[in-house]
Amino acid sequence: MDALAVTSDGELAMLESASRQLTDSVRRLIDATIRTQVDPAIIAEVTEKIDCATEELSTALMPSSFGVQVTEDGRPMAWGNVMIGLRNAIAPPLVVNRGSDGDVWSDFTLGSAYEGPPGLVHGGVCAMVLDHVLGATAHKPGRAAFTGTLRIRFLRGTPLGELRAQARVDRVEGVKTFAVGQLTDACGVTVEADGVFIHPREQTPGG
Amino acid sequence: MDALAVTSDGELAMLESASRQLTDSVRRLIDATIRTQVDPAIIAEVTEKIDCATEELSTALMPSSFGVQVTEDGRPMAWGNVMIGLRNAIAPPLVVNRGSDGDVWSDFTLGSAYEGPPGLVHGGVCAMVLDHVLGATAHKPGRAAFTGTLRIRFLRGTPLGELRAQARVDRVEGVKTFAVGQLTDACGVTVEADGVFIHPREQTPGG
Numbered sequence: 001m002d003a004l005a006v007t008s009d010g011e012l013a014m015l016e017s018a019s020r021q022l023t024d025s026v027r028r029l030i031d032a033t034i035r036t037q038v039d040p041a042i043i044a045e046v047t048e049k050i051d052c053a054t055e056e057l058s059t060a061l062m063p064s065s066f067g068v069q070v071t072e073d074g075r076p077m078a079w080g081n082v083m084i085g086l087r088n089a090i091a092p093p094l095v096v097n098r099g100s101d102g103d104v105w106s107d108f109t110l111g112s113a114y115e116g117p118p119g120l121v122h123g124g125v126c127a128m129v130l131d132h133v134l135g136a137t138a139h140k141p142g143r144a145a146f147t148g149t150l151r152i153r154f155l156r157g158t159p160l161g162e163l164r165a166q167a168r169v170d171r172v173e174g175v176k177t178f179a180v181g182q183l184t185d186a187c188g189v190t191v192e193a194d195g196v197f198i199h200p201r202e203q204t205p206g207g
Numbered sequence: 208m209d210a211l212a213v214t215s216d217g218e219l220a221m222l223e224s225a226s227r228q229l230t231d232s233v234r235r236l237i238d239a240t241i242r243t244q245v246d247p248a249i250i251a252e253v254t255e256k257i258d259c260a261t262e263e264l265s266t267a268l269m270p271s272s273f274g275v276q277v278t279e280d281g282r283p284m285a286w287g288n289v290m291i292g293l294r295n296a297i298a299p300p301l302v303v304n305r306g307s308d309g310d311v312w313s314d315f316t317l318g319s320a321y322e323g324p325p326g327l328v329h330g331g332v333c334a335m336v337l338d339h340v341l342g343a344t345a346h347k348p349g350r351a352a353f354t355g356t357l358r359i360r361f362l363r364g365t366p367l368g369e370l371r372a373q374a375r376v377d378r379v380e381g382v383k384t385f386a387v388g389q390l391t392d393a394c395g396v397t398v399e400a401d402g403v404f405i406h407p408r409e410q411t412p413g414g
Contacts, residue, residue: 004244018247018254019240025257026233026240029264033226033233034287034294037211037267040225046260047225050232053256057236060244065318065367067325080241080322082329087241090297090320111272113297115287118274122289123342123354124335131331147330150359157353160272 003062003069012071019079019087026089027113034112083132094129094165096136104136105166112160120157126183127152130193133165138177138197145177148196158183158190167193175199210269210276219278226286226294233296234320241319290339301336301372303343311343312373319367327364333390334359337400340372345384345404352384355403365390365397374400382406 006012029050036043066080066087079087083094092108099105108129116122131150138145167181176196183191213219236257243250273287273294286294290301299315306312315336323329338357345352374388383403390398 014247015250018250022240022250022254022257025254025261026236029233029236029257029261030296032261032264032268033229033296034273034292035269036264037269038264040221042263043222043225043229046263047229047232049256049260050229050236053253053260054232054236054239056249056253057239057243057245061239062242062244065322065326066241067322080319082321082323082332085241085322088320088322089237089240112287113295114289115272115274115292115295116289117351117353119272122335122339123357124338125289127334127338127357127359128329128331131334132329135330144324146324146364147359147361149361150330150334152334152354152357152359154354154356 003066009072016086023087023089030089030113031111083128092129094132096133098136101168102137103166103168104133105164106133107162107164109162110160115160117157119160121160121163123154126154126158126191127193129165130167130181130183130191131195134167134179134181134193134195135197137167137169137179137181138199143199145197145199148176148198150195151193153192154190155192156190159185161185170194175201210273216279223293230294230296237296237320238318290335299336301339303340305343308375309344310373310375311340312371313340314369314371316369317367322367324364326367328367328370330359330361333361333365333398334400336370336372337374337388337390337398338402341374341386341388341400341402342404344374344376344386344388345406350406352404352406355383355405357402358400360399361397362399363397366392368392377401382408 006015068076068078070076079085082088082090085091094106094108096104096106110121114121114125164184167179170178170180175198178196180194182189213222275283275285277283286292289295289297292298301313303311303313317328321328321332371391374386377385377387382405385403387401389396
């Protein structure tokens, strides 16, 4: 592992724990930045503090994006991934569960930061989550899949709050996995999706 | 305007400017959180500082999401919107331009925080951006449009960096606008999309 300067499992565990707490903290900041009602003068003071914090983190910075780094024992770490990344404050994050018959699901909460129409999740966020969860049906360790096509049908507005995304494989044809899935709130399905996910010949880890 | 405590155009301008700077600052923090190589001890110190900053912003907080608030002279402010919101650090943000013939386009940059496969934009982020830009062809002042269906075809990986999304109306049938569009990098089209956007009978502003 080059980019992260850790040499043992214990060090990695400490870095993982500290990173997770920082990312959660940044998520709360994103939310407060949207919803704050304090005066511009206080906002300006807070901005200076955030800039100082960013400077401290930036004294040693990877030259490019996080990508997918690999632990010494070969486990991939997609810490920068916008949907699942441990270090990405944009990620809800999604935690993808896998059933025994190849189905996948994720329970997550979307707050103010994912809003489109008032009180509702932005349609594009619904599409983004479904792309990831449908794609996860095709992912295997060391065999990433890329989205070929994705079709989304919006049945009704998806309220901000607790949601579930789920998907299953409809069929596999060569390198193509055909997946179907849906987004649900407490009252049922809000968005349906189907997509084709492709295993490229040259494998790139992650996704 | 209830939620934001401003009473004049001058006050609104000051709040807008301070908010914009804070949001930019939070965007830089999101990026540094992903790419930092500092020790866990420094990460923990930074986390405490971020928590303090969030606390300061939270001394006065809207009870729910930002929604779409309206200025005294009737201009809608979608400051919390995940794609265009002035106060949303998840938003790249998109600035949507409109041509004289109803076409729309947006030039923007996606960095580390939007990554899926190493060095590439997450497919779901491409879908999210295209949903917004295609939808923008159907939006009129006071006439928001909701996504009905969206179809995305991924031609190749979209590299992180400078991108353009553009869309145009293919045809209008009653409350339905049929839009087509694409995402391009310096080398051409990476993702194509088409979608149906619907004006609901009961209008909700924004989206």
